[in-house]
Amino acid sequence: MTSSSAAPALVWLRNDLRLADNPALEAARASGRPLILLYVLEVADEIRPLGGAARWWLGRSLAGLSHDIAALGGTLVLRSGDARRVLPDIAAETGAGAIYWNRRYGAAEIATDTALKLTLREKGLETASFNAAxxxxxxxxxxxxxxxxxxxxxxxxxxxxxxxxAPARLGSGWTWARAPNSERLVDWRLEPRAPDWAGGLRDAWIxxxxxxxxxxxxxxxxxxxxxxxxxxxxxxxxxxxxxxxxxxxxxxxxxxxxxxxxxxxxxxxxxxxxxxxxxxxxxxxxxxxxxxxNPNLADQNFNPRFDRFEWRNDDAVERAWQKGRTGFPIIDAGMRQLWQTGWMHNRVRMITASFLIKHGLTDWRRGEAWFWDTLVDADPASNAASWQWVAGSGADAAPYFRIFNPVLQGEKFDPDGAYVRHFVPEIAKLPANVIHKPWRATADVLHRADVVLGETYPNPVLDLDTSRRRALEHLDRLRDE
Ligand SMILES: Cc1cc2nc3c(=O)[nH]c(=O)nc-3n(C[C@H](O)[C@H](O)[C@H](O)COP(=O)(O)OP(=O)(O)OC[C@H]3O[C@@H](n4cnc5c(N)ncnc54)[C@H](O)[C@@H]3O)c2cc1C
Missing domain, CATH: 1.25.40.80 (Serine Threonine Protein Phosphatase 5, Tetratricopeptide repeat)
Incomplete structure (x- = not known):
């Protein structure tokens, strides 16, 4: 470890959990001040808490980052609480002279950062923010x-x-300040224990x-x-x-x-x-x-006309959708891929979201919230914008009359049924011509595939034609009003 007598530079890491091509970190290094690297698990009413899968990702990322920083001779300091208090406290505790961070783009996060900048400057600290994302x-x-x-x-x-x-490479020559006390990552309980549902995530990701x-x-x-x-x-x-x-x-x-x-x-x-x-x-x-x-992208219709939309919000449909038990194989495969691995293929995200919103007439915000909790990539911008895009309420949204047919979509994009067979093993033995519509299989075909509809695999939770017509009527009303 190298030391320096200058007041330390605090680098507050947030959605930039990397060392290479990190402008705030680079600027702090370039300042010649000794470094303190900090992550704050933010607890504040205004900040949307991470979902379960994202917490798991965060925990693993922080563990990796701590390890990488240790290899350079430093320490990643962990603190939890309201950043508006944690940052000034830690600055005072360490005698920091400057604070660096990379910008965030959500309204609550911007408000936090703006308030902090003022407080810290009033206390005589230098602050600087950068674009890393x-x-x-x-x-x-x-x-x-x-x-x-x-x-x-x-x-x-x-x-x-x-x-x-151009991206910047990882620099060399690191000067560290004495790190203040850190909370322990394990005490944050970012990884689930009882029950430990993260086995599929561990298998799928590093x-x-x-x-x-x-x-x-x-x-x-x-x-x-x-x-x-x-x-x-x-x-x-x-x-x-x-x-x-x-x-x-x-x-x-x-x-x-x-x-x-x-x-x-x-x-x-x-x-x-x-x-x-x-x-x-x-x-x-x-x-x-x-x-x-549009700071309220995750909870307000971009197109206010949708404020009048009469959502049905049928709990049974929503629960079946969440559990991957709708009786529509491509939907069920996607929802189970999400549950097991924390990720879903983009095409299937569109099909499952369309099904919930349009066939199910479920408010897109309920789907957005489920994805927020279960996706490892749950993103404040892409998740909200994409749900609104599918709903038709968003910017540059899909035309309202585009209602994906899960059977046709399945047959087009999973033509042999390999995706469905993988995630919905109880129907894996069905032949390709019925794998996306088991209710059309003859009794003999079902028998040979060991499928008993309504027992080993659900009957469809809704009728596609009726619910499609119903959605179009609702959407037409909205357009005509
Ligand atoms: C209902 C719905 C919800 C979604 N929620 C999220 C989310 O929470 N987080 C998220 O990152 N993406 C989200 N997406 C967008 C997209 O599905 C994922 O980014 C993509 O599936 C990620 O896989 P990939 O990295 O292999 O993508 P690739 O095809 O390899 O694309 C490369 C990168 O481009 C970006 N990207 C690709 N497609 C999109 C898109 N349609 N919108 C925005 N960025 C895109 C992603 O950062 C992605 O990693 C959502 C899409 C839908 C339809």
Whole structure:
């Protein structure tokens, strides 16, 4: 450990749980002050608590980060409480002269950071904040009328011609201040114990910076080629699975884009695959821009006309949906993938969300809340924006009359039924022509596949045609009013 007599720089890590390409950390290092690295488990009424799966990811990321910091001779200090009190306290305790952090974009988080900045400055501390999470700050991408974009395509056209900084490598030469007392990660109980439901998450993921690097490398080497045509198939591992790493900042979009551009320059992937993948990264950007400009994205209809929508909120349908027992195999496979692994394929997220909202006439906010609790990538921007997109209440939303038919979607995107067979093993022996509609199988086919509908696998929880018509009537009324 190196020491210095200057007042320490406190780096408050939040949704940027990485050491490389971390602008706040780099700036603190460049200041020449000895470092104290801090994570605060925030407890404040205004801050939305993380869901269970995200808490698990956070716990694992913090463990990895502590380990990486220790390897450089430092300590990750853990504290819990209201950041507006914790930060001034720890600054006083350590005699810190400066505080650095990377920005967040939710309204409550911005309010916290703004209040803190004032308090800390009044106490004579230097404060500085940086952009680590987005390619472009939300206030920098604007229409010709100087307004935020509400439609993705023109947003993308404008944003992706703007300059993106190159990712920074991990620097060398670390000077540490004496670390103050830390709470113990294990006492935060971020990982479930009784019952321990996280076995599937442990099998599926390696959270943290090293895991992110490995996931990116694997994606670039094995799946970037063919991404455009394979990304919609849940039965194929065709996407990057980088979303939880991005959510917690185990990796930055700059690092991802930099690595993709490098491959492109080497001629290692087709332009169409790269273009599609880059546009998905910009969907994340777009969601963050929407969140920044519409702070209530997770609980208020972007389109206020939807405030009059008469949701049915049938508990039985919602429970069946949550448990993956709707009787519609693609829905059940998706909801079980979510429960078991903390992640669901994008195509299936769209199908399951559409089913809950439109066939089930369930308020999209209830679905958003379930995803918030169960996704490892549960994201304040992408989750809310996507649920509103599916509901039709959002910016640049799917047309209201688009109601995914789970049978046709299943047959199109999981043509052999491999995805369903994996996550819904009780119907795995059904042949492909009925795997997405077991109620259409003959008694003989069901018998041979050991399926007893209503016993080993549920009958459909609702009638697709009737509920589709009902949804259209509701939506038409909304349009006509
Ligand atoms: C109802 C619903 C809820 C969703 N909730 C979330 C969420 O909480 N967190 C989340 O990160 N994504 C969410 N998404 C978007 C998308 O499903 C996931 O980002 C994607 O499935 C992650 O898998 P991947 O990393 O393999 O994606 P890839 O296809 O490899 O895409 C690369 C990255 O681009 C971003 N991205 C891709 N598609 C989208 C999209 N439609 N919107 C925003 N960003 C996108 C993600 O950061 C992703 O990691 C949701 C989509 C729907 C329909």
């Amino acid at each position: 987005l390619l472009h700050e939300p206030w920098t991408v604007r229409t010709q009328k100087n307004e935020p974009y509400k439609v993705f395509t023109p947003f993308f056209r404008a944003a992706h011609t703007m300059h993106v900084r 959270p943290g910076e090293a895991g992110a690097r490995a996931a990116l490398e694997q994606f670039l080497a094995q799946r970037l080629s063919g991404y455009a045509s394979r990304r919609d198939r849940p039965d194929i591992e065709g996407t990057s699975r980088l979303s939880p790493y991005l959510r917690f900042g185990n990796i930055s979009p700059h690092q991802i884009l930099g690595a993709v551009r490098h491959r492109e320059a080497r001629g290692d992937a087709r332009g169409a695959d790269i273009a599609k993948f880059v546009s998905e990264i910009y969907w994340r950007e777009f969601s963050y821009h929407l969140l920044f400009h």
